[in-house]
Amino acid sequence: MRFRALLLGLVLTVPPACDQTLAPPKGADSAPAPSLSQAPSVAPSNSAAASTSATPSASASTAPEAPPDTRFADLVNKLSEPDQHFFSDNYISNETSYLHVTDGLAKHSSQGGVYIGVGPEQNFSYLAMLRPKLAFIVDIRRENMVLHLLYKAIFHEASSRSHFLALLVGRPYDKASEPGAAASIEDVIKHAEKNAADEKTFSDSHAALVKMIEEQFHFALDASDKKTLEVSHRAFFKGQLDLRFELAQKNGRVYPPLRELLAATDLSGKKAGFLATDEAFRFVQTMQKENKVVPVVGDFAGDRAMPGVAAQIREKGLKVSAFYVSNVEQYLFENGVWAKWAKNIAALPTDEKSVFIRAYLDQGKKHPREKKGHRTASILQKINDFNARQAKKPYSTWWEVSTDQLLD
Numbered sequence: 031m032r033f034r035a036l037l038l039g040l041v042l043t044v045p046p047a048c049d050q051t052l053a054p055p056k057g058a059d060s061a062p063a064p065s066l067s068q069a070p071s072v073a074p075s076n077s078a079a080a081s082t083s084a085t086p087s088a089s090a091s092t093a094p095e096a097p098p099d100t101r102f103a104d105l106v107n108k109l110s111e112p113d114q115h116f117f118s119d120n121y122i123s124n125e126t127s128y129l130h131v132t133d134g135l136a137k138h139s140s141q142g143g144v145y146i147g148v149g150p151e152q153n154f155s156y157l158a159m160l161r162p163k164l165a166f167i168v169d170i171r172r173e174n175m176v177l178h179l180l181y182k183a184i185f186h187e188a189s190s191r192s193h194f195l196a197l198l199v200g201r202p203y204d205k206a207s208e209p210g211a212a213a214s215i216e217d218v219i220k221h222a223e224k225n226a227a228d229e230k231t232f233s234d235s236h237a238a239l240v241k242m243i244e245e246q247f248h249f250a251l252d253a254s255d256k257k258t259l260e261v262s263h264r265a266f267f268k269g270q271l272d273l274r275f276e277l278a279q280k281n282g283r284v285y286p287p288l289r290e291l292l293a294a295t296d297l298s299g300k301k302a303g304f305l306a307t308d309e310a311f312r313f314v315q316t317m318q319k320e321n322k323v324v325p326v327v328g329d330f331a332g333d334r335a336m337p338g339v340a341a342q343i344r345e346k347g348l349k350v351s352a353f354y355v356s357n358v359e360q361y362l363f364e365n366g367v368w369a370k371w372a373k374n375i376a377a378l379p380t381d382e383k384s385v386f387i388r389a390y391l392d393q394g395k396k397h398p399r400e401k402k403g404h405r406t407a408s409i410l411q412k413i414n415d416f417n418a419r420q421a422k423k424p425y426s427t428w429w430e431v432s433t434d435q436l437l438d
Contacts, residue, residue: 128155129295138410139383167325168336176262199267219289232267243259353378385411389407
């Protein structure tokens with residue numbers, strides 16, 4: 031949709047998109063953002079969004095209807111900045127190495143804190159690993175925020191991993207032959223693709239998901255948002271699980287299909303994505319139903335989204351467990367806003383277990399942690415080490431950042 035290429039760290043490598051050099055909105059409201067900690071658990075997808083009187087009474091018909099709970103939507107809008115353009119679609123990731131940090135996260139990071147990320151579906155796998163209490167997905171592209179609203183609706187509606195995929199790609203779901211909670215990711219994918227995709231199934235499910243976003247999540251979608259939702263969801267319908275990351279200007283490279291990313295393994299050969307096990311899927315699904323995954327339109331070097339996220343974390347007395355930045359920082363150097371990004375990082379509540387998850391894209395120079403058969407290298411570094419080094423001698427290149435004080 032619209033933004034400028036400096037941004038995000040979408041990384042050419044990943045479909046994140048967050049980098050940004052977006053200027054803060056003029057006249058931004060400085061009132062405190064609504065607190066997410068007060069948001070009630072979300073009702074099941076088949077329940078009414080508005081509360082009603084449980085006990086009939088003479089005055090029931092005249093009692094005022096309870097106001098809709100708009101705190102989730104209010105928080106997203108309060109924290110978000112203006113949309114920016116990036117030079118790729120970023121419907122899915124292109125980082126084949128994203129699970130190579132699995133063991134490192136277990137060793138160096140902590141659970142129960144706050145996760146911050148950028149881009150599309152790879153965040154769900156990190157959520158399943160880190161088990162945070164709260165998560166923010168910050169990306170300069172409004173398309174990414176809208177895509178995460180679509181994912182939120184699908185998580186709400188899905189009865190299983192197979193159903194989740196069927197809803198995502200617009201295929202009929204056969205509940206009777208559901209492979210079950212113990213099924214492998216391969217069997218889940220096979221079952222989701224059992225019935226052929228068709229336009230009616232896609233259109234009907236898409237309409238129901240949009241209705242959920244508007245009526246159950248109380249998120250006001252304008253015409254542009256609705257168009258983005260339709261275009262994004264249809265991209266999965268057209269590409270199915272063979273959908274790939276694409277640049278606006280083709281460069282001849284072939285990026286991995288979604289089915290490959292979903293079945294990816296960590297360095298020990300274990301399937302570790304968010305759909306690899308029912309337990310991982312259910313954890314992310316619960317976070318989504320409890321409004322604990324908050325998508326934000328925001329510039330990593332901006333004056334609104336990142337400071338707002340930091341304020342939310344401080345308000346809850348939490349610390350950042352991990353910040354998945356992909357390769358966004360590469361673009362922050364190019365755009366000359368590095369100092370503002372560093373300032374935003376220094377303002378985050380962190381401790382010795384807080385880590386960065388970075389992704390380096392081989393564009394002619396291999397990273398020392400790059401594995402055979404991969405163009406990306408996923409690495410871990412302590413946020414406090416970054417802050418200390420930045421304060422003493424500011425980083426001057428992306429290579430310097432991506433190779434400094436790496437964790438095993």
